[in-house]
Amino acid sequence: MATIAAIIASTHHPFYLRASTATGEDRPPFADAWVAKIEAFRETLTRARPDVLVMVGSDHFHQLWLDNMPQFLVGKAPYYDANYYNEEREFGLPRMQLRGNEDLSAHLLRGGIDAGFDLAFSNELRVDHSITCPIITLRPQADLPIVPVYTNIFAPPMPQPKRFVELGQAIRALVESWPSDQRVAIIGTGHLSLELGGPRQFGPHGPDPEFDRKAVAWIASSDLDGALAEVSLDSLWQPGNATHGFMDFMLMMGVAGKNVKADYADSLDLFHTMEAYFTWYPEGTS
Amino acid sequence: MSKYLVDKFLFTIDRDPDLVERYREDPRGTVAWWEAEQANLILNCHAGERSTWLGFSGPERDALGSHDYATLFELGAHNFLLLTLFIALFERDYAEPLAFQREFAARLGHWTLPYPDIST
Numbered sequence: 001m002a003t004i005a006a007i008i009a010s011t012h013h014p015f016y017l018r019a020s021t022a023t024g025e026d027r028p029p030f031a032d033a034w035v036a037k038i039e040a041f042r043e044t045l046t047r048a049r050p051d052v053l054v055m056v057g058s059d060h061f062h063q064l065w066l067d068n069m070p071q072f073l074v075g076k077a078p079y080y081d082a083n084y085y086n087e088e089r090e091f092g093l094p095r096m097q098l099r100g101n102e103d104l105s106a107h108l109l110r111g112g113i114d115a116g117f118d119l120a121f122s123n124e125l126r127v128d129h130s131i132t133c134p135i136i137t138l139r140p141q142a143d144l145p146i147v148p149v150y151t152n153i154f155a156p157p158m159p160q161p162k163r164f165v166e167l168g169q170a171i172r173a174l175v176e177s178w179p180s181d182q183r184v185a186i187i188g189t190g191h192l193s194l195e196l197g198g199p200r201q202f203g204p205h206g207p208d209p210e211f212d213r214k215a216v217a218w219i220a221s222s223d224l225d226g227a228l229a230e231v232s233l234d235s236l237w238q239p240g241n242a243t244h245g246f247m248d249f250m251l252m253m254g255v256a257g258k259n260v261k262a263d264y265a266d267s268l269d270l271f272h273t274m275e276a277y278f279t280w281y282p283e284g285t286s
Numbered sequence: 287m288s289k290y291l292v293d294k295f296l297f298t299i300d301r302d303p304d305l306v307e308r309y310r311e312d313p314r315g316t317v318a319w320w321e322a323e324q325a326n327l328i329l330n331c332h333a334g335e336r337s338t339w340l341g342f343s344g345p346e347r348d349a350l351g352s353h354d355y356a357t358l359f360e361l362g363a364h365n366f367l368l369l370t371l372f373i374a375l376f377e378r379d380y381a382e383p384l385a386f387q388r389e390f391a392a393r394l395g396h397w398t399l400p401y402p403d404i405s406t
Contacts (some may be wrong), residue, residue: 084300085302090370090373156405197368198394202384271384
């Protein structure tokens, strides 16, 4: 059976590439510290020697639209083109192409559906920055095949937070039962408190530092009881109007397992949002 | 009122570089053309299989036609679509990084929770 080489949960910040490559007057004062954090985080994936990446993210109204909106969708394609004109325009993200792993996609779809998740699928999926930001930060050579898993954290009505946790638990079990000798890293990105298109956007910190402090503690200890007791679809509007992306962190806590402490946890207080980086090694760290 | 249609306008303009420029230069004309020709296209269907019932309310048409993002926010337009498209339209007119984004926030500064409902 496959081995879970690493479980990684992270924020995805589309401005990282531009900040980290800017020079001279264009280079923001926080860029060097940010790059140092990312390079240390990248090493947590590199040392796990993964062969394939399951990538949990969310389409930001690119290919998926309100006339036909899946709650959870698994890509099953030999290739995924990546990034869109409006991401190139706003963030300077490059067009990319990532390989797929259709065997693992098929395994997640069959097993997930049989486990009670009526997963949508896509045989032609152009992924966006929720997938490519962690490729750029964690695996910039973009050389490994991926299986994208998209969640709806964007368009109400959304699934309940506990459903994200349950899907994470199911993904963990399904990867562990994949008949393969490959090493799989499961990587998911979301947000802490975040406001986009509202009065609290682009402040000197994230819109709700108190939520961020609690959220980082929940994730670092995979405190599912603590998070589920406080987080609801209604409550997530309070820390910021784009904070439902935290449910992808909850999914990853489901992958990691209840009360399993992260082997690596780091964060960075940036303008606009708190960045946070977590890695678990199910095989142990020795 | 059609929040869905407002979102569909923002979505279909934002993804097309030519339409972003057209909407920047001629908002009222672009909105009128789009409502007449594009609003009822089903995005994943042949153009002959279009819908028959979609149209803007008066306040929606006026807000889109005057680039009035504060009113669009009040009408429940999706915050992400609104921000992304309006950055594309107007960030270029501001010298300082994030200056447009901060002005956008300030213009909505009178809002407290709960914000207008974005559900469609």
